Amino acid sequence: MPGRWCRGPAKWWHGEFRGCGYRITIPRQIILQVLDESKEHLSAEDIYLKVHNIYPAIGLTTVYRTLDLLVNMGLIFKFDFGDGRARYELARGANEPYHHHHLICTNCGRIIDYTDFVDEELELIKKTEKELSKKYNFEIKNHTIQFYGLCDECSDKEK
Amino acid sequence: MPGRWCRGPAKWWHGEFRGCGYRITIPRQIILQVLDESKEHLSAEDIYLKVHNIYPAIGLTTVYRTLDLLVNMGLIFKFDFGDGRARYELARGANEPYHHHHLICTNCGRIIDYTDFVDEELELIKKTEKELSKKYNFEIKNHTIQFYGLCDECSDKEK
DNA sequence: TATATTAATGGAAATCATTATCAATAAGGA
DNA sequence: TCCTTATTGATAATGATTTCCATTAATATA
Structure with a gap:
């Protein structure tokens, strides 16, 4: 049985990461997985909590940093719905x-x-x-x- | 010569205030004046500073409270342009x-x-x-x- | 496969916009 | 002019997001 954090099959975004020189890390993989599995408009804290269930070592800072990166890469959208916290969703x-x-x-x-x-x-x-x-x-x-x-x-x- | 803060001619929004039971106060008048005179998209602090030039006794809290009131009355719009602070402009x-x-x-x-x-x-x-x-x-x-x-x-x- | 390089991480502290608290003030009706 | 109470403003609190920095781990290379 492969290790718990085995990379598994290459995801569609791996190329984009490598092309930019970004590393494919566990936090990044799980954050993208959480965004992909959720149909909702998650806040940074929502995402933090969901990732935390899968990977308890995650830090809130990393969530913010990763979301920022993904927004800049155009992989996710960031919204403001007027309740004081940003919301994120995968960009199709x-x-x-x-x-x-x-x-x-x-x-x-x-x-x-x-x-x-x-x-x-x-x-x-x-x-x-x-x-x-x-x-x-x-x-x-x-x-x-x-x-x-x-x-x-x-x-x-x-x- | 009338006092510095004399009310002057009734403004278009006086009726809306009175109709709702809201009082017409100096801070509210000046905040609306500042919004009316500016073509820009002012943040709460921008507005605070401009009002402060005219009426130094103004408090930042009052600015926020008044903006909130005006948004709820539909007299101004509140925008978020993604830089972490709200922007306001008069609703025509x-x-x-x-x-x-x-x-x-x-x-x-x-x-x-x-x-x-x-x-x-x-x-x-x-x-x-x-x-x-x-x-x-x-x-x-x-x-x-x-x-x-x-x-x-x-x-x-x-x- | 082992190692070196350095990007990435995560905890704690800092920042910054906005809100809550509360005693003092002033608008507007009587 | 006086009374009632909405409004104000100083201060403290809140809460989301960032900054700092020592530690960790992804990847290129030997």
Whole structure:
């Protein structure tokens, strides 16, 4: 039986790491695994706790550092939903089925992913990106669209 | 000569304050004045410093409290551009000429307002809002669209 | 496979934006 | 003008994120 932390089959991101000269370490592997297995919008602490279950030696500092690295590499997205902590999720390509945006309840903090109209959005976004990058000479790498309001439960409570 | 802090002519927002039972105080007046006079995306501390120049007795706590109040009243918007501090700007109606979105340079933090395609965006946003509020029973009050990337200067530097 | 190099780690302390506490102050109605 | 109580501001507390630095471990190389 292989050791507990055996590397296993090479993952899709190993090449990207090696190409940049980054080392493939246990903390990095597990952080990516946790992000990959979770459909949620995890905070750094959420991730720390989940990784800690698998690999108790993990340090919170390493989680922050790794998340920062992954954001810079474009492998994950960092969001701010207005509750004072950043949230992270794996970046699937903008054209892949996972592409989505967020509805954020300003009362209870619930976050709903939606994929409706993403095609039409993307079309407009592409057009806008093209024009804006020309007009402002701005190299656009990413975008966010977020809707704020009240979820069904919080909306009911107000009545 | 009237006192330094005489109220002067009633402002457009006085009614909204009175209607909610909120008092019209000197700090609130000056904070709104500062927001109105600035075209920038001010942080709480920026606002504190500007208000302090006019009214040195201001406290940072009051600035935060007032901004929170104004956000809840819908008079100002609160943004997060990813630099760890919130930014505020006066909310002109979504249909007024001031409506704009942001290009954010992830390298130097520069923020560029753009108003291009806002009409088309608004059309899509309205349609999306309509559908999403129906589908998820979500009461949408607001939205943000942000583009992240490199401004012309930072883009040049990388080469 | 053993070794050397140095990137990466993790615990503790530091930082920094924002919030809570609470006694003093002042807005606005009577 | 006076009274009620919303509002204020100084200080302390909080909580997320960063910095520091000695230790560890990934990878290139012998």
